[in-house]
Amino acid sequence: MKPLMTLELPGIRKLKSGKVREVFDLGDTLLLVATDRISAFDCILPTGIPDKGKVLNLLSAWWFKRLETILPNHMISVESSDWPAVLAPHVDILKGRAMLTRRAKILPIECVVRGYLVGSGWKEYQERGTVCGLPLRKGYRQADRLDEPIFTPSTKAETGHDENISFERTAELIGLALAEQIRTISLNLYREAAAYALTRGIIIADTKFEFGLIGDRLVLADEALTPDSSRFWPADQYAPGSNPPSFDKQYVRDYLESLNWDKTPPAPPLPEHIVRRTSEKYRDAYSRLTGMKLP
Numbered sequence: 367m368k369p370l371m372t373l374e375l376p377g378i379r380k381l382k383s384g385k386v387r388e389v390f391d392l393g394d395t396l397l398l399v400a401t402d403r404i405s406a407f408d409c410i411l412p413t414g415i416p417d418k419g420k421v422l423n424l425l426s427a428w429w430f431k432r433l434e435t436i437l438p439n440h441m442i443s444v445e446s447s448d449w450p451a452v453l454a455p456h457v458d459i460l461k462g463r464a465m466l467t468r469r470a471k472i473l474p475i476e477c478v479v480r481g482y483l484v485g486s487g488w489k490e491y492q493e494r495g496t497v498c499g500l501p502l503r504k505g506y507r508q509a510d511r512l513d514e515p516i517f518t519p520s521t522k523a524e525t526g527h528d529e530n531i532s533f534e535r536t537a538e539l540i541g542l543a544l545a546e547q548i549r550t551i552s553l554n555l556y557r558e559a560a561a562y563a564l565t566r567g568i569i570i571a572d573t574k575f576e577f578g579l580i581g582d583r584l585v586l587a588d589e590a591l592t593p594d595s596s597r598f599w600p601a602d603q604y605a606p607g608s609n610p611p612s613f614d615k616q617y618v619r620d621y622l623e624s625l626n627w628d629k630t631p632p633a634p635p636l637p638e639h640i641v642r643r644t645s646e647k648y649r650d651a652y653s654r655l656t657g658m659k660l661p
Contacts, residue, residue, distance in 0.1 A: 369402035369414025470578030
């Protein structure tokens with residue numbers, strides 16, 4: 367199956383192309399279409415991952431429904447029968463990978479929650495005993511579960527690299543009351559999702575959320591708890607002291623780390639075996655978490 371790398375819908379205005387999603391203007395609503403593009407180290411790779419967009423879209427929709435008792439979200443529907451008639455000619459290409467959403471003013475913050483010590487957090491902890499500037503107790507090993515999940519916000523970069531920021535800087539950007547609200551909700555969302563995922567044999571090591579405002583009402587937006595925005599580990603293979611295998615794009619990052627690439631564009635293409643295995647990992651994550659096969 368050929369991956370979908372870009373998309374135009376004749377007669378419908380495209381507002382933007384993100385690292386993965388195409389955003390179309392439907393007047394009072396938006397259409398978010400998840401392509402099969404994949405990014406790593408903030409670079410879009412030239413090679414797509416078949417079915418990746420469907421996993422991101424449908425898994426996000428599944429989590430939005432499951433977590434809406436904690437916080438409402440911007441989703442209207444991923445079902446083509448609920449979409450406006452103007453989309454009817456495009457249903458075949460959109461089905462499974464498009465979400466009709468309310469318009470929201472997206473906050474300029476990536477809300478990262480870390481439940482385990484790994485990746486850049488592990489590197490910083492080894493050097494300074496901190497993660498994103500937050501001091502941690504001594505004695506953690508690589509991939510250890512933290513005593514309590516931590517909130518480590520960052521900026522949102524359209525191009526280039528996101529940058530970790532302090533909670534104080536977050537409050538300066540969006541106001542103290544809203545900063546405290548998104549910190550509390552991010553931690554609550556993570557705890558709820560992580561507890562559920564464990565019952566499905568998956569550890570959510572860390573994840574990032576995005577929030578928006580519809581009027582003065584806070585909503586969960588963009589995507590939620592996908593292999594792109596989270597680090598998923600198989601619980602039966604978890605062993606502290608080393609970097610566990612994953613169901614997410616860490617597999618692609620690990621491959622790219624093995625190359626002589628300086629992590630600036632243009633990114634190198636992915637070989638077929640990496641593409642195939644990554645697609646399998648994404649589909650497996652969807653099936654394990656939802657109990658359903660990808661349509």
